[in-house]
Amino acid sequence: MTIREFRAGEEDAVASLIFESTNGWYERNLNKKVFQGEAADCRVFSEVYGGLDPGCCLVAEVEGELMGSCFYHPRETHVSVGILNVREGGGGRGVARSLMEEVIDRAAGRPVRLVSSLMNLDSYSLYTRLGFVPTGMYQDMLFPEGVRGLEKGPVGWREVRADDVDELVRLEEELCGIRREKDFRYFIENALGIWRGSVMEGADGLEGFLFAVESAGSRMLGPGVMRSEEAALALIGAEAQRSERGRPVFLVPAGETGLVRSLYAAGARNCELHVSQVLGEVPATAGISMPTFLPETG
Ligand SMILES: CC(C)(COP(=O)(O)OP(=O)(O)OC[C@H]1O[C@@H](n2cnc3c(N)ncnc32)[C@H](O)[C@@H]1OP(=O)(O)O)[C@@H](O)C(=O)NCCC(=O)NCCS
Numbered sequence: 212m213t214i215r216e217f218r219a220g221e222e223d224a225v226a227s228l229i230f231e232s233t234n235g236w237y238e239r240n241l242n243k244k245v246f247q248g249e250a251a252d253c254r255v256f257s258e259v260y261g262g263l264d265p266g267c268c269l270v271a272e273v274e275g276e277l278m279g280s281c282f283y284h285p286r287e288t289h290v291s292v293g294i295l296n297v298r299e300g301g302g303g304r305g306v307a308r309s310l311m312e313e314v315i316d317r318a319a320g321r322p323v324r325l326v327s328s329l330m331n332l333d334s335y336s337l338y339t340r341l342g343f344v345p346t347g348m349y350q351d352m353l354f355p356e357g358v359r360g361l362e363k364g365p366v367g368w369r370e371v372r373a374d375d376v377d378e379l380v381r382l383e384e385e386l387c388g389i390r391r392e393k394d395f396r397y398f399i400e401n402a403l404g405i406w407r408g409s410v411m412e413g414a415d416g417l418e419g420f421l422f423a424v425e426s427a428g429s430r431m432l433g434p435g436v437m438r439s440e441e442a443a444l445a446l447i448g449a450e451a452q453r454s455e456r457g458r459p460v461f462l463v464p465a466g467e468t469g470l471v472r473s474l475y476a477a478g479a480r481n482c483e484l485h486v487s488q489v490l491g492e493v494p495a496t497a498g499i500s501m502p503t504f505l506p507e508t509g
Pocket residue numbers: 232233236293294295296297298301302303304305306307308309327328331332333334336337340
């Protein structure tokens with residue numbers, strides 16, 4: 212097996228690998244599909260990660276065939292790992308482990324962070340065997356029949372702007388102990404036309420922010436960081452109602468029981484569970500953090 216960087220021209224091959232591997236695993240184990248459309252929808256992963264972190268996709272090749280792929284994202288404080296896939300039928304032979312070992316090597320001692328499904332023992336086991344430590348549990352939620360009772364435009368809510376970036380970075384560093392300025396600049400620049408974001412202003416600065424992605428390959432709210440449950444609820448309500456096609460998925464910390472209760476009351480349902488995992492130093496956290504899968508950061 213050779214582990215090497217993805218080459219220009221392999222976008223469709225990697226998109227098919229992601230589509231077939233993810234849908235195959237979920238259909239076999241959980242009787243559902245993650246991607247509803249077609250393989251080309253998964254080109255969004257190499258487009259976004261190629262724009263944000265050029266050259267940070269690794270592939271595993273066995274006898275000329277692509278057997279696995281993995282995106283990683285060097286950030287100021289850590290390295291995060293994005294979608295990881297092994298070809299259907301190629302599991303259990305160390306392909307994923309080899310890709311992850313290369314990512315860990317390239318992280319050169321920086322903490323490596325990811326979010327993995329708690330309904331997927333294959334990935335949970337892979338990461339914990341490599342030394343990752345679970346740090347938080349998240350409920351994946353959506354509003355199947357729309358949002359009930361959350362105002363669309365709460366006081367202080369507004370569209371995110373380029374001059375907010377410094378404050379977004381400060382807020383996330385204060386509450387979550389990580390920095391990723393280029394992600395925020397990338398979303399606001401919105402070269403692919405798939406991002407939007409909003410902030411909640413308080414008396415002493417930002418109370419929170421929430422981005423959203425809307426593409427055929429990923430329709431989610433996040434990433435987001437909020438000081439309070441009220442800010443989280445207002446931003447989730449506002450962004451869920453702005454979604455053009457509706458029903459975006461969002462991850463909320465399971466330990467935020469008041470927020471979860473309010474979301475149930477507004478019509479939200481659970482669709483999966485995820486866990487954040489870190490290899491290396493785990494910073495102290497406060498407030499509410501909503502991770503997402505594109506680009507991934509737990
Ligand atoms: C999850 C996935 C990437 C794993 O790929 P893989 O190539 O089969 O994984 P590997 O063979 O490299 O490693 C699996 C490890 O988990 C271990 N493992 C698997 N099930 C286990 C269990 N129930 N308990 C303990 N360990 C277990 C294996 O022993 C192996 O560890 P080892 O190398 O130390 O022996 C693959 O199943 C996949 O692509 N799934 C669909 C997409 C997905 O879920 N991606 C991950 C989330 S983004």
